[in-house]
Amino acid sequence: MLRLNATAHAQMVGHCYDGLPLEACGLLAGPPDSDHALVCYPAANTAASSRVYTLDPLDHLRADRDAEARGLQIMGVFHSHTHTDPYPSPTDVAQAPDPAWHYVIVSFRDQVPMTRSYRIVGGNISEEPVVVVGR
Amino acid sequence: MPVDVRLPTVLRQYAGGQSTVKANGATVREVLDDLVLQFPQLNGQVVTEEGTLHKFVNVYVDDDDIRYLDKLETKLSGAETVSILPAVAGG
Numbered sequence: 001m002l003r004l005n006a007t008a009h010a011q012m013v014g015h016c017y018d019g020l021p022l023e024a025c026g027l028l029a030g031p032p033d034s035d036h037a038l039v040c041y042p043a044a045n046t047a048a049s050s051r052v053y054t055l056d057p058l059d060h061l062r063a064d065r066d067a068e069a070r071g072l073q074i075m076g077v078f079h080s081h082t083h084t085d086p087y088p089s090p091t092d093v094a095q096a097p098d099p100a101w102h103y104v105i106v107s108f109r110d111q112v113p114m115t116r117s118y119r120i121v122g123g124n125i126s127e128e129p130v131v132v133v134g135r
Numbered sequence: 136m137p138v139d140v141r142l143p144t145v146l147r148q149y150a151g152g153q154s155t156v157k158a159n160g161a162t163v164r165e166v167l168d169d170l171v172l173q174f175p176q177l178n179g180q181v182v183t184e185e186g187t188l189h190k191f192v193n194v195y196v197d198d199d200d201i202r203y204l205d206k207l208e209t210k211l212s213g214a215e216t217v218s219i220l221p222a223v224a225g226g
Contacts, residue, residue: 057200
């Protein structure tokens with residue numbers, strides 16, 4: 001399960017909206033070994049594409065430092081699918097950097113954006129519930 | 136003089152769970168080599184067998200990506216922090 005603070009959820013979806021028509025991306029941080037994302041770090045997509053994303057490594061570095069300063073750690077990545085299902089693509093699976101992370105997709109396939117989260121371990125994808133907390 | 140090396144979460148398991156470790160070297164390559172001497176399971180995770188930076192790893196010296204400096208031969212004064220981060224990408 002991924003628990004997501006309401007503010008972080010809103011920032012995440014907002015950042016994905018702002019990125020349209022291109023894919024947007026960012027990182028999520030929470031307490032070590034926790035499934036609770038407290039902070040959203042919107043990042044730049046240096047690929048500037050509607051089909052792929054590359055998270056700006058400098059944004060990653062800054063997010064990592066800020067998270068550490070808050071006693072948190074990066075626990076996941078989110079990105080948008082501008083017109084496809086909220087399901088990890090082969091590219092998402094092949095380039096998943098950390099089996100401990102949560103992989104969140106915000107899809108604009110339909111009029112209302114859909115948020116889904118997955119664990120990707122050894123090429124295997126498993127969906128997990130997303131619970132937005134603190135509304 | 137040893138530098139601080141910040142490790143991403145995915146590599147911390149190979150360094151006893153530590154997020155920051157110290158390593159010696161006058162260049163980024165030497166620091167990474169020293170890191171592997173200290174933590175042998177890190178071998179091949181950052182620098183390939185061919186001696187180049189792994190394609191899916193980013194290394195920063197303070198705020199500078201070493202790919203825009205002198206890559207693994209980037210010189211260090213000893214006051215810097217070297218940060219290792221996985222490349223994050225997909226579609």
